Amino acid sequence: MAKWAVVVSPEQYESERLYGADSLAVPGVGDSLDAGDEVLLVAGVDEPVVFGLARADGRGGLRYTVNLLEAPLPAPGIVAAVEEGGALGAHAVDERAFRDIQQRVRPVDTVRRTWLVSVDLPIEAASPGEAVRAFWNYVRELGPAELPAFVWPAGDELAMQAFVLGAEANQDPEED
Template sequence: MTDTEPRTSGTIEGGAGPGAWAVLLPAERYEAERLVHHDTLELTGLDGAVRPRPGDPVAVLVDEPLRLVALGRVALATGETREDPDDPQSEAGPGALVVTYTRRVLDEPVPVGGLALDGPVTGLDPAGFRELADRIGPPPARRSWLVSLDLPIEAASPAEAVRLFWAYVQELGPRELPAFVSPAGDELAMQAFVLGAEANQDPEEDD
């Protein structure tokens, strides 16, 4: 093997790397990323895996079936990772791989065929990364949305009701509470979302 011939792991001898990477998200972490917005993706449990360098482009994928869900770039690690890799809010510990998102399609993953991954982090050649990135296409136009959360709360005062509201939000979070969203100016198009997906909240329509 020469100094420039790729290994099957995605690295090359002499310490150089492929320049681009595919990161495979566990299913539970993918669901967590869909529930709450994050500017960065922190991955733990990669001890012994090949480590991308800061600035390297990254394609983020999920498996079964293989789909592309985001693009990003490796950021400087903070020296800390989350104790629970499937919970972005858990306590921090050493050794994370940090990826700054540059494009996300978490709600509409792009099918990927013919790409062989050999672990949570796999090296890609630049042409392979560009081919993946081109599948996503340009970002859609942004617009204003109205998002609300309505909770009936029994309390002795308005201030107490607000405190209880935030306590319930922190305790239950997006896994249990429905959020209601509609385009600004079109409240009749309001739709409920639970667990990051549209949910029917009208019991009469279920009959």
């Protein structure tokens, strides 16, 4: 099996951070990889990072084996090799460089817990139905770049955190 670094655009990386899934498609990459090839997923941002490990599925997609979206890894050696070969797309990586990154991956607590996620908006409306329609319009228009989502473990409301663009965001104006 070959080892690859697949560099995705900043826009695709942001989308992964916001709407992460078990797999992703990277335009123009699927034909380069054989089923089972191992992949380092690299964000093509100002300071590139490895945000996941994946395997090619043989149908043009990549399935995460390790998701590092919560704690991406800096990868200067991989980034330098990728930059020599161009920007976005698939780049062959030698076994040693791949293993160096793979060994830095720490096991993540895989125990699933229930999280409550809330978006609260004060809506002025004449009826509940109108309020709901206005709510969904605000959600669509503001989106994750402007609208904070509040997250906390079920049963521990005091642990509530606000997230904007998939990252923790302080919403207390007195703490700025």
